[in-house]
Amino acid sequence: MVYLKLETFHLERFQSKWEHIVNYNLAESGVQPFKLEELLGDREKIEIMNRFLGYVQTNGSNSLRANISELYQDACEENVLVTNGSSEANFLVAWSLLEKGDEALVMLPNYMQIWGLAKMMGGTPVPLWLRENEGWRIDLEEIKEKVSHKTKLIALCNPNNPTGAIFDQATLRGVCEIAEDFGSWVLCDEVYRGAELEGNKTPSVWGIYERAITSSGLSKAYGLPGLRIGWIMAQEDVINRLWSYHDYTTICTSAMSDYVANLALEAENRERILSRTRRILARNWPILERWFDNHSEIFRYTKPKAGAVSFARYNLDINSTLIAEKLAREKSVLIVPGDHFLMDGYVRIGYGSNVELLEKSLVLVGEFFKSLQGK
Structure with missing residues (x-):
């Protein structure tokens, strides 16, 4: 790029x-x-006041990555890269994948980061419009019509911003099967996962396809935007490659954010x-x-x-x-x-x-x- x-x-x-x-x-x-006082008990308040304000492990502390991996089936901490918000996560994926001449199929309407990054990298964003009259549904046939060997990336957002639509496992699998036919990557921004009005948690694209990458964070469903904690979920070799890009951007998150995020994602606190x-x-x-x-x-x-x-x-x-x-x-x-x-x-x-x-x-x-x- x-x-x-x-x-x-x-x-x-x-x-x-x-x-x-x-x-x-x-x-x-x-x-x-x-x-902050709503998250910290008496013991944690003492502990956080006595923590050194040094660097944390640049890919995220082992305990934080382990807690994040618990959100996904059959994942481990080696599948996780901690970033400064899901915005950095999306940036790193786009930066590592997109080159001049590439196409990125982008779900619309959507948070416009990937759309702008595709242009920034010299690529072409291609719109994939959700069907409003069908409850903001993904049209798999439109993807089949627009995907090509120029398609480096298919970018989704599930649950969707700004519509609040949710796409089920069958739909995600359908997108990944189309991507696999062309060797394309799938990036699914899942930062609203966990903020469902009713029913089960939104399915993740994680584990459906080897080239499927998930981005997420604590800003939306968890009500912790000020921590600026995000992450990428991907196969271990992909995470190691993205880690090297992270070295050139923010290096690591803050020590306080890593500590509080780890606390928030402990099982009991997470459910609360x-x-x-x-x-x-x-x-x-x-x-x-x-x-x-x-x-x-x-x-x-x-x-x-x-x-x-x-x-x-x-x-x-x-x-x-x-x-x-x-x-x-x-x-x-x-x-x-x-x-x-x-x-x-x-x-x-x-x-x-x-x-x-x-x-x-x-x-x-x-x-x-x-x-x-x-x-």
Whole structure:
């Protein structure tokens, strides 16, 4: 990879500009973050205060990687590389695989990192559009039509951001079988796995195919974005190769983050954390659902199956970024415009915050959209 022509990551720049100055942030796609004191018992508080602020093992401490591997069937710590957030995980995979002239088939709508990285590496991103009228379904036939020997990578997001759709084991297997026919890699961003509104945990692409790579982290389903802990799950030889790329980027995570992440992923704590996430989603989704139904003359939506986000179409002929910026300025509420997912005419609304903030925010958003409708 030698191309490296960077384009603006509009979603991240937009959120960074506004999220710390508005009164109400509905742009966040995770649940209400933990406070550190909620995670640490008396013994851990003493221990963390007496830890040296040195480097940790660059691929992640043995105990943290072992705890991460417990999330996946038939995995071990040698299958894990710890990164600074799932964003670094995705970057390392794209950097290691994509070269000038390659194609990357990218599920859309989606977090646009891989789309931008493919261009940065001199490749071509090819859209794989989810079928909204079929509950945001993957169309395997479209993949078969678009895949070729130029396809180095097929990039998925399961559960999906921004739609909240979940793709089952059969669908993932179908994608991997198509990829195998062409020797393509499959990268599945699974950072929302564990944040299901109901039912079983979302299936992982791990273990389906030798060239399947999983990225994930603690930012979304675990409510721990400030730790900046992510990881890559892959075959051991792939992990060793990606580790060498990690040496050229962030080298390692912080010692405090490694320690707290390891604590959070111990079995008992992990279940407590994910149970909290599911309680928040179960409590908050009906609030947003009622709000949508009370504004059905403006919005159309599909109920998400996972993640603290909903992706809704609005029936106004106004650019979504203009709407989001105007809402932030006039009502001090932040939402994400759909054109940041290449789908203008939509907005992403997060509902993982505390109830009071969510309800107050939605009142303001409702007033704002009704004022636009009247013009």
